[in-house]
Amino acid sequence: xxxxxNDLANKPLPGAVAAAAVAAAMGAALFAKAARVTLxxxxxxxxxxxxxxxxxxxxxxxxxALIQLASAxxxxxxxxxxxxxxxxxxxxxxxxxxLATETPIRFAEACxxxxxxxxxLLDTCWPALRPDLDIGIWLLETGVRAGxxxxxxxxxxxxxxxxxxxxxxxxxxx
Numbered sequence: 001x002x003x004x005x006n007d008l009a010n011k012p013l014p015g016a017v018a019a020a021a022v023a024a025a026m027g028a029a030l031f032a033k034a035a036r037v038t039l040x041x042x043x044x045x046x047x048x049x050x051x052x053x054x055x056x057x058x059x060x061x062x063x064x065a066l067i068q069l070a071s072a073x074x075x076x077x078x079x080x081x082x083x084x085x086x087x088x089x090x091x092x093x094x095x096x097x098x099l100a101t102e103t104p105i106r107f108a109e110a111c112x113x114x115x116x117x118x119x120x121l122l123d124t125c126w127p128a129l130r131p132d133l134d135i136g137i138w139l140l141e142t143g144v145r146a147g148x149x150x151x152x153x154x155x156x157x158x159x160x161x162x163x164x165x166x167x168x169x170x171x172x173x174x
Contacts, residue, residue, distance in 0.1 A: 012081070013074045017104045020146035021070035024111050027139030028063035031114060031121070032056055034133040038126045051120035062114045066143070069107045076100040089159065097157040098167070104154070105170050108147025111140040112174060148174055 004022075008014050035056035038044075044052060079096035086093040115137065125133050151171050158164045 013077055014070065015073060015077055017073040017077075017107060017146060017150045018070040020143050021066045021073060021107050023139050024107070024143030024146075025063050025066035025070070027111075027136040027143065028059045028066060028114055030132045030136030030139070031118070032059035032063060034125050034129040034136065035059060035121055037129050038121065038124055041126045042124060044124060048120055048124060052124060055117055055121050058117055059114060062110050065110050066107065069103060069110065073103050073107070076103045088157075094159050094161050097154060097159075098161060098163050101151050101154040101158055101167050104147040104150035105167060105174070106147075108144045108151065108174050109170070111143035111147065115140050115144070144174065 004014065008019055035052050039049065039052055039056065076096070076099040080100050083090065083093040083096040118133075118137065121133060148171060151167070155164065155167055155171065158167070
């Protein structure tokens with residue numbers, strides 16, 4: 001981790017989306033922790049227990065996906081760097097920018113989906129873990145904002161590609 005943070009400070013990659021994805025993965029881990037401890041410590045009725053269990057499972061999946069998206073962001077931006085010398089209308093350059101826009105959108109969507117499933121845990125969280133859950137929420141909310149900021153910044157470089165309209169719709173939905 002120390003090497004990765006050093007690279008973050010001193011090299012072009014990893015970048016801000018990768019950093020935000022790692023932070024959001026920590027938020028998902030805090031969700032998972034709060035759900036696990038709540039399931040162990042609280043007497044929950046069947047439907048609520050099932051919802052908290054489902055949130056624990058989802059948090060684990062989102063944590064893994066967010067780590068993968070941190071890596072995907074580096075791959076996407078490397079493609080942008082490789083295509084930088086191409087004309088703005090070159091298919092390879094447009095394709096690189098489409099991927100560099102898609103990746104932060106996927107990141108923001110992953111964060112948002114976990115946040116949208118959080119109410120059962122918000123209502124039942126083991127009190128000692130509530131600060132962990134709150135911090136997890138903040139990290140995921142920051143992930144949504146970071147993904148949107150990056151996507152908004154990148155979409156202008158996608159040109160008039162047909163995919164741009166779909167990406168814009170997804171940004172607007174977030």
